[in-house]
Amino acid sequence: MSSHAIGSHAHEMAHAGEHGHAAGFLGTYVFSRDHKVIGIQFLFSTLLWFVVGGLLALAVRWQLAWPWKEMPIVGPMLFSAEGGQISPEFYTMLFTMHASVMIFFVIIPILAGAFGNFLIPLMIGADDMAFPTLNMLSYWFMWPAFLCMTLSFFVPGGAAAAGWTGYPTLAAVWTAAPGSEMGQTLWLLGLIFVGVSSMMGSVNYLTTIIQMRAPGMTMFRLPMTIWAMFITAVLQAFALPVLTAALFMQLLDRTVGTGFFIPEGLVVNNTSAGAGGGQTLLWQHLFWFYSHPAVYIMILPAMGMVSDIISCFARKPLFGYKPMVYSICGIAGLGFIVWGHHMFMSGMNPYLGMGFMVSTMMIALPSAVKVFNWLGTIWGARIQFTTPMLFALSFVSMFIIGGLSGIFMAATPVDIFIHDTYFIVGHIHYVLFGGTAFGVFGGIYFWFPKMFGRMMNEFWGKVHFFLSFVFFNGTFYTMHILGAGGFPRRLADPYHYASFRDMQPLNQFMTICALAMGASQLIFVANFFYSMFFGPKVGRNPWHANTLEWFAPTPPGHGNFDMQPIVYRGPYEYGSPEVDTDYYPQTQPPPEGHEHTGDAGHH
Amino acid sequence: MGRFWSLLFLSVPIFGVGVFVWAPSHGYGLPKDVSAHGHQIDHLWNFILILTGLVFVATEVVLFWFLWRYDAARHADPVKYTHGSHNLEVIWTILPAATLLFIAIYQMNAWADVKIRNPGAEGMPITVEVTGRQFEWRLRYPGKDGKLGTPDDIYHVNDLHIPVNEEILVALKSADVLHDFFLPELRIKQDAVPGMQIPVWFKATETGWYDLVCAELCGWGHYKMKGRLTVESRKDYDKWLDDMYAAQEATK
Ligand SMILES: [Cu+2]
Ligand SMILES: [Cu+2]
Numbered sequence: 001m002s003s004h005a006i007g008s009h010a011h012e013m014a015h016a017g018e019h020g021h022a023a024g025f026l027g028t029y030v031f032s033r034d035h036k037v038i039g040i041q042f043l044f045s046t047l048l049w050f051v052v053g054g055l056l057a058l059a060v061r062w063q064l065a066w067p068w069k070e071m072p073i074v075g076p077m078l079f080s081a082e083g084g085q086i087s088p089e090f091y092t093m094l095f096t097m098h099a100s101v102m103i104f105f106v107i108i109p110i111l112a113g114a115f116g117n118f119l120i121p122l123m124i125g126a127d128d129m130a131f132p133t134l135n136m137l138s139y140w141f142m143w144p145a146f147l148c149m150t151l152s153f154f155v156p157g158g159a160a161a162a163g164w165t166g167y168p169t170l171a172a173v174w175t176a177a178p179g180s181e182m183g184q185t186l187w188l189l190g191l192i193f194v195g196v197s198s199m200m201g202s203v204n205y206l207t208t209i210i211q212m213r214a215p216g217m218t219m220f221r222l223p224m225t226i227w228a229m230f231i232t233a234v235l236q237a238f239a240l241p242v243l244t245a246a247l248f249m250q251l252l253d254r255t256v257g258t259g260f261f262i263p264e265g266l267v268v269n270n271t272s273a274g275a276g277g278g279q280t281l282l283w284q285h286l287f288w289f290y291s292h293p294a295v296y297i298m299i300l301p302a303m304g305m306v307s308d309i310i311s312c313f314a315r316k317p318l319f320g321y322k323p324m325v326y327s328i329c330g331i332a333g334l335g336f337i338v339w340g341h342h343m344f345m346s347g348m349n350p351y352l353g354m355g356f357m358v359s360t361m362m363i364a365l366p367s368a369v370k371v372f373n374w375l376g377t378i379w380g381a382r383i384q385f386t387t388p389m390l391f392a393l394s395f396v397s398m399f400i401i402g403g404l405s406g407i408f409m410a411a412t413p414v415d416i417f418i419h420d421t422y423f424i425v426g427h428i429h430y431v432l433f434g435g436t437a438f439g440v441f442g443g444i445y446f447w448f449p450k451m452f453g454r455m456m457n458e459f460w461g462k463v464h465f466f467l468s469f470v471f472f473n474g475t476f477y478t479m480h481i482l483g484a485g486g487f488p489r490r491l492a493d494p495y496h497y498a499s500f501r502d503m504q505p506l507n508q509f510m511t512i513c514a515l516a517m518g519a520s521q522l523i524f525v526a527n528f529f530y531s532m533f534f535g536p537k538v539g540r541n542p543w544h545a546n547t548l549e550w551f552a553p554t555p556p557g558h559g560n561f562d563m564q565p566i567v568y569r570g571p572y573e574y575g576s577p578e579v580d581t582d583y584y585p586q587t588q589p590p591p592e593g594h595e596h597t598g599d600a601g602h603h
Numbered sequence: 604m605g606r607f608w609s610l611l612f613l614s615v616p617i618f619g620v621g622v623f624v625w626a627p628s629h630g631y632g633l634p635k636d637v638s639a640h641g642h643q644i645d646h647l648w649n650f651i652l653i654l655t656g657l658v659f660v661a662t663e664v665v666l667f668w669f670l671w672r673y674d675a676a677r678h679a680d681p682v683k684y685t686h687g688s689h690n691l692e693v694i695w696t697i698l699p700a701a702t703l704l705f706i707a708i709y710q711m712n713a714w715a716d717v718k719i720r721n722p723g724a725e726g727m728p729i730t731v732e733v734t735g736r737q738f739e740w741r742l743r744y745p746g747k748d749g750k751l752g753t754p755d756d757i758y759h760v761n762d763l764h765i766p767v768n769e770e771i772l773v774a775l776k777s778a779d780v781l782h783d784f785f786l787p788e789l790r791i792k793q794d795a796v797p798g799m800q801i802p803v804w805f806k807a808t809e810t811g812w813y814d815l816v817c818a819e820l821c822g823w824g825h826y827k828m829k830g831r832l833t834v835e836s837r838k839d840y841d842k843w844l845d846d847m848y849a850a851q852e853a854t855k
Contacts, residue, residue, distance in 0.1 A: 089823040163820045169797050170780040170822060176737075177822040263798025268779040269737060280781065280797055315675070320687035323696075345783065347796040350718035354711060361707040365700050372695040373687070375665055380683030382675035385608050393608075393670070397615050400662050404655040411651055411706060413644045413713035416792050417633070420783060420818040462604075469611065477622060481631040484648075486787035488818045492826040499787055499814045502630045575682035582682070 031140075033132035034558055038139050039118030040451060043444075045142065046110040049101055056098035058518055061475075063091050065504070065511035067493040089178050091492040092161040096179065099164035100187065101149065103298065104194045107436055109142060111301035112201055112236070115443055116229045118451065120205055122549035122556060123226050125214025125565040130207040138200035141193055148190035157181030163490065165287060168261035168280050172253045175269040188251045195244045202233035202240075209233075214548065216567030220325070221586065223547050223571040224318065227325050228304025231332045235293045235300075238336070243290030246283060253278070284346055288339035296335045298432060299399075300328060302439030303370060306392040308571070309446050310377050312545045313389035315582050317572040319376030320369075327366030334363040344412050345419045353412055360410040367403045371396060382575075382582075386543075387461030391442030394469055398434025402427060405480060420490075423483020429476045441468070441524070448528075449542050453555045454535030460527045467520035474513030478506055544583045547571045551587045605674030609667055616663035620656065634787050637813070637834070639806035641790035643713035651706065717791075723772050723802045730765065732774040735782030735795040738824035740815060744844060757847050761830040766840040767810050773803040783819030786832055794819050807834040 032038060062071055063086045070076070075084030086094070117135065121128050129135045152159040161179025162171035170176045171184050209222070209230045222230075252258040257274040261283045264276035311318040318324065340348060340356030374396045383389070405427040409415050418424065441464075448456050487500050494500045541550040552561050565587045573584035578591065626632050636645055672678070723729065732743040732751055739760050746755030751774075765771050775784050777795035784803060785792045793803045815830030835843070 087823075088826060092820065092823055092825065161823070167781055167820070170820065173780070176780050266779065266797055273779075276798075281799075314673075314682075316682040317684065317686050319685070320692055323687065323692045345792050346794050347799050347801045350714070353718065354714060357710075357714070358704075358707045361703040362700070364703055365696065368699045369692070369696055371662060372691070375662065375669065376687065376691065378666075378669045378673060380680075380685070381669070381673045382678070382680075382682050383605065383670060383673050384675050385605050390608060393612065393666070397612055397663060397666060400659060400666075401615075401619070404659055407655055407703075407706065408648070408651055411647055411710050413710050413717060414648050414651060416717060417644055417648070417787070417790050419792055420785075466611070473615070473618070477619065481622060481626040484626070484632050485630070486634055486785075486816075488785070488816055490820045490825060492823075494826070496826055496829055497814045497816060499634060499816075506631065572686075575684045577684060 031136060033128075033136045035117045035121050035129045035132070035135060036451070036556060036560075038135055039114050039116070041139050042109055042113035042117060042142075043451075045139075045146070046106050046114060049105040049146075050110075053098055053101035053106055054518055054521070056094050056101065058514060059086065060091070060094050060098060061511040061514045062086070063094075063492060064494070065508040067495060086492075088492040089158065089161065092163075092177070092490070093159050093179050093183075095490060096161050096163050097149070097153075097159050100160065100191075102432075103164060103294070104191060105142075105146070105149070107298045107432060107440075108194070108198065108294070110440055111298065111436070112198065112205070112229065112232060113139065113142075115225070115301060115305065115440075115447075116201065116205055116232075118447065119225055119549060120208055120229055121212070122450070122552055122560055123223050123547050124209060124212060124217055125548045125551075125561065125567065126208060126212035127559040127561065129204050130211055131204050134200050135204050138197045138204065141197035141200065145190040145193035145197070148186040148193065152183045152186035152190075155182035155186065157183055159183040160187035165291070166250065166283075167287075168250065168253065168283050169263075169266060169268060169273060172250050172261050172283075173266070173268045173273045174254065175271040175273075185251065185254055188247050188254070192244060192247050192251075195240050195247070198236050199240050199244075202236035205229055205233040206237065214565045214567055217548075217586075218567075220322070221567055221570045223304070224307035224321075224324060224328075225301065225304035227328055228300040228302075231328050232297050232300050235297050235332055235335065239290040239293040239297075242286055246286035246290070249286075250283065281343070281346060281348060284343050284348075285339070288342045289336075292339040292342065293332075293335045295431070296331055299436050299439075300331065302395065302436040302443075303328070305443040305446070306395045306439045307374070307377075308545075308547065309388050309392040309442050310374055310396075311572045311574060312446075312543055313384045313386055313392075314378050314381035315384070315574045316377060316381040317570075317574055317576075318373070319379070320373040321570065321572060323369055324373050327369045330366040331363060334359060334366070338363050341410060341415075344415045357410060357412045361407070364403060364407060364410070367399075371400055371403070386445075387456070387458055387465055388442040388446035390462065390465045390469075391438045391445065394465070395435055395439045395442065398430050398438060398472075401477075402430030402435055405430065417486065418483050420488055421483040422479040422487045422489060425489055426476050426479030426483060429479070433476065434472055438468075438472075441465075444528075446543070447549070448531065449538045450549055450552075450554055450556070452532050452535075453537060454531050454533075455538055455542060456531040456535060457527050460523055464520060464523040464527065467523070468517060471513045471517035471520060475510050475517055478510055482506065541585075544581070546573055546583055546585045548586055551585060605676050606671065609671040609674065612663070612670055613667040616660045616667075619659060619663070623652070623656070636788065636790060637807055637809040637811070638789040638791070639808055640713070640716050643716065644790045647710055647713060650709075654702070654706075717805075721802050722770055722804050727770065727772050727804075729774045730771045731763065732776065733763070733784060733795070734776045734778050735784070735817065735821065735828075736778040737780065737822050738817070738828040740784075740817075740828070740830040741778070744847075746844075746848065755848070757844060757851060759847060761815075762833070763815055763830055764833045764835060764840055764843050765807060766837045767807055767834050769837070770804060770806050775801045775803050780821050781819045782817050782821045782828065785816040785818035786813060787816065788813045789832075792818060807832075810834045810836060 070084035157178040249260040260278045266273040341360040576584045734741040742759040744757040782795040813832040817828035
C-alpha cells in the first residue's frame, strides 16, 4: 500500500503546482478540471434535460388521454397551424425524443457523469481523477450532442421520429418519415458525441479506481457505489465501440448510401432507397449489443448508491457485501449475452431466441440476490426515515416490480403477446424511474450537503418523496394491465382500434397522475435552489456515515482532503461493538487491541 | 412518522394485487383467445403472474414488516451487527435459480409451437402473403391453382379473411420499413422485415372479426395502419375468394 501513498502524494504535489494560483472564474467554474466542479456541471446539465424530457413525456401522455384535443397553453403556441393539436408526425417525434433525451442526456450522464465524477475520487480517497483534462473534455463533449439534439427540433422535418432505437429502414432512409430527414442525422451525430464523452469518462474512472485508491483502500473495502461505477465503466468500455460503429454505419447509409442496413431494391414512400445489399436486422443486433448493457449502465450506479444509503440509515452493515459485489459482476457478464431478448419478434432465428431466453432468465438471478441482501440489511436495523432513505427504500420496492415484470418478457411465448405493448413501457419505467430516478433523488438528498455545504429541507424533501411515489405508481402501475389487454406502444391514436377503445378512461387517469407527478417536481426544484443558498450549513459528516467523502471538508476544496485519508476497514461498519458511536468511519484508527478486526467480509 | 412510511410501503402490495384483481372484471386483461395455440401462452401468463405475484407480495410485505419493526424512533433494540449469512446467500441464490431455470425449460414447447415448427417446412402451401407497406397491409391469395405468382392471384388490402379451424400459413413481408403483424386475439405477433419473408402460422377457432394491429413503429401513420381479420366458415371463405376473384376480373 505504500506505493499508493507515494503515488497519490506525488500526484497531489504536481496538482497543487498546476493549480496553485487563482485560475480565474473561467478556469474554476467553466473549464474546470476539478472532478467536483465537473460532476456538478454534469448534474445541472442533466437536471435541465430532465425537465425537457419530462415535458416531452407529458405531451405524449396528453395525446394518449385526449387524442387530437387542443393542448392547453402550449398547444396554441406550438401548433397554431394544426388548431393546437398534436399531429401524428409530431407525436412520433415526442416519444422518440423523450426516450433519447432521458436515456442519453439524463440517466447515463447523471449517474456516471454527475455522481461518478463527484464521488469516485472522494470515496476512494484520491485528490482528483487520474486524467483531469480528459475529464473536463468528457463534459464538454456533451455540448455538441446537446447542440445537435436541440438544433434537430428546428430543422425541416423536425427531430428524429423513428423511436429511440433508430431502427432502419425507417431511420436510415430519408423519405421514410419527416423525422428521418435532417433530424435523424443530427440524432446520430448527437449520440456519437455522447458515446465519445462516455468513453472518456469510463477510461478515466477505471484508471482512477485501479490506481488512485488511498492507502488501505483495498478493492473489497470499496463502497458499493464505487464498485457499481467501476463495473459500469467496464460495460461502457466494451459495449460503446459497437454502438459507435453502428451509429457511423447508419450515418454512412444515410449520407453516402453504403446500404449496410438496407436490403436491395427497396422503395420507400415511392422513392428508391439506393443500392442496398444490407440487412436491417444487423442494426438491431449491434444496437442492442450496446443498449442491453446500457440498461445496466443505467441502473448499477443507482444500485450502488442505494446500498450505501440504506446501510447508513439502517445504522447496520450492508448484508452480504461480497455477494453484492459478485452479483454486480454477474449482471455485467451476463449482460453481454442477453441482447437478443429485444428481438424475439424481430424475425431473428427462433432457436437463437431460445438461447437468449435462457440467458435472460438467468440474469434475473443476481438482481434477486441484491434485493434479498437489501432486505437483509434492514432486518434488525435501527431505521432512520430520512428523505434519502425513503427514496432508497422506494428504489428497492419499485425495483422488485420492475424486476419481476421482466420475467414475463423473458418468457418468449408470453412476449409474443406483450412485446411492443404498454407492459414493456410499464416495466422500463419501473426500472428506470421507480428504480434509477428514485435512486438519483436519494443520492442528491444524501450528497447535497457534501456538494454545497448545506442541507436540503427534510420536510419538503419528504413531501416531494410522497407525491412522487404516489403519482409515479398511479402513472405507471396501470400500464401493466393496459399491456395485458394488448395496448400497443407508439400509437398516436390507439382508440382507432375497437380492441383498445375502452382503455381511454384509464389512460386519462394515468395522464392526470403524470401531470401531478410533474408538478410535484417543482417542490424539489424549489428545495434544491433554496437550500443551495439558504439551507443550514453542515460540518463534515452530517449523516454520521463511514465512507471517505465524509472525512473531507464540506464542501471539499481543491485536492479534496486536508489530511491524507488512511483506510482501516470496509465502508459499512455501522453499529460495530468496537466503538461507542454507532458508526465507525473507514479512516478512524482502531482502538488499542482491535487492530485486526472490523473488516467487511470477515465474519 | 415511521409508521406512516411503513404503511405507505405496505400499500404497494395491496394496490399492486388489487389492480390485477380489479382489472379483468373491468375489461382489462388478456383478450379472449380464439387460437389453437393461445391457451399455452395464456397458461404461461397466468403461471408467471401467480409466481411473480407471490414473490412480489412476500418481498414487499417483508420490506414493510422490517420498516415497521425496526423503526429507530420506536424501538431501542441494538442493531444486529452482522455482515451477512453464507447459508442464506446459498438458499436465495439456488431457489430463484432453480425456479428461473424451470420457467425457461417449461415454456420451450409453446415457443416451438408458435415459432419453430413451421408447417411450411413440411410442404404446406402458403395461405396468404401479407406485405406491410406504409400504412396498409397488402394481401395476396394464391387463387385456384394454390400457387403464388400466377395470373389467378387475388389481391386485396387490409381485409384479411381466413377459414376457421384450419391451419393458416402466412408469408409475411415488408415493402419499405419494419411493421409488425399483431393479432391480439390470436396471440400472434411477428415483425415484417424488409428483405425477409417470414412464415407465420396459426389456427383460429372461432368465427368473427378481429383487429389486425401494426405493432412496430413504421412512421407517422403507424397508428392508422389498421387491418381487419375475418374468420369465417370454409364455405363463406370460398365464396369470398370467388367473389373477390370475379370482381378483380371484372375490372381488368
Ligand atoms: Cu435488454
Ligand atoms: Cu406500423
